[in-house]
Amino acid sequence: MTDTSLHKETTVRRKDAPWLTLKYREMLEAWLFLSPTLIGFIIFFLGPLVAIVYYSMTEWNLLTQQATFVGLKNFHNALLVNPDFWQVLRNSGIFALGLVPLNMALALTLALALSRPFFGVVFFRTVFFAPVVTSAIAWAIVWKFLLQGEAGIVNQMLATVGIDGPNWLREPNWAMAAVIVTRVIKMVGLNMILYIAALQAIPRDYEEAARLEGASRWQIFRMIIWPLLAPTTLIIMVITTIGSFKVFDHIYQMTGGGPENGTLVLAYYIYLQGFEYFDVGYASALAMIMFVIVMALTIVQVMLRRKEME
Incomplete structure (x- = not known):
């Protein structure tokens, strides 16, 4: 070629x-x-x-549309100058500490009760999950009427058994508890479904072998079921904690941050600064602080859970 x-x-x-x-x-x-x-x-x-x-590093008024670069001044004002910030952060911590354990405990209890097949189990699962897909504003409006003073249905039911109920949303000692409980009832169905899926994935052979060895129900739960639920528990803990810091609609509709700023949490405080007082720079700095707090809590939870599993 x-x-x-x-x-x-x-x-x-x-x-x-x-x-x-x-x-x-x-x-x-x-x-x-x-x-x-x-x-x-x-x-x-x-x-x-x-x-x-x-x-977050500017001083920008939403009305005048004028922005001036101020560096870390907004963060300095939030952390060292403005006394309201620490009360707001305290309220957010109380809300999270009340909501996360209560939500997870109730979700696990419901999941244990509804994970096995029995007549009507689908109906009960639907009932407990229905609030999750219900409009949050509509849910808050309904509970706002239920928790009114003497005219509220909750206090009327308590009066039938001789209990004089408080004005739930107008007393500082009760408003936070009322908001936490209504939020738990609203969102517990989602965590319940996650726990049910995790429980149904556990092989029944483990429980049967433990019963043959004479283990009680509590021992089976503590030594077998609970450790196998660890990955799901971590996911639920993280998403519930993040959700607790992001809560806005319930506070906005039910209490407006009151009474006496007793329910003024960080997400609602950011809304007030940005859209009521038009201080976008300060609101953005608060949003960055909330982002750092939530990220730090998530990392700590993952590390502690991983250490416990090891």
Whole structure:
């Protein structure tokens, strides 16, 4: 074969060869499939996050639309100057400490009761999960009427057994408890479903073997079921803690942060600063502080849970 024929054959092969190799075509297809999610992540998460970081270092009034770069002044005002911030942070901590354990304990109890098949189990699961898909504002409005003073149905029911109920949403000692309980009832169905799914994934052989060895129900739960629920418990703890710091609708509708700022939590305080007082820079700084707090709590929970599992 001459050099001319070899040159022609090589040219033909180059023309017939695909413009992309299989490896690069697969990479391109993967990026095309990921692009909608990636674009959404950039637009709806990364973009707003960068904007909040920038706004937190400015003094920007929403009405005048004038922004002045002030560095860390907003963070300094929140942490060292404004006394309301620490009361708000305390209220958020009380709300989280009340909501998370109560929600998880009630969800696990319901899951243990409804994880086994029996007549009507689907009905009860639906009843306890229905508040999750109910409008939060509608839920708060209904409970606001139920928890009124003497006119509220809750106090009327207590009066039938000789108990003089308080004005739940107007007394500082009771308003936080009322908001926590109504929020727990609203969201417990979601954690219940997660626990039910985890319980149904546990092999029954473990329980049967433990019963043959003479283990009691409490011993089976403590030594077998609870350790196997550890991954699900961690997920539920993290999402419930994050949700407790993000609560807004219940506070907005039921108490408005009162009485005497007794239920003024961080998410609602951020709303007030940004959309009532139009101080977007300070509100953005508060949002960054809340982001750091929630992230730190999540990391601590994961580390403690991992250490316990080890």
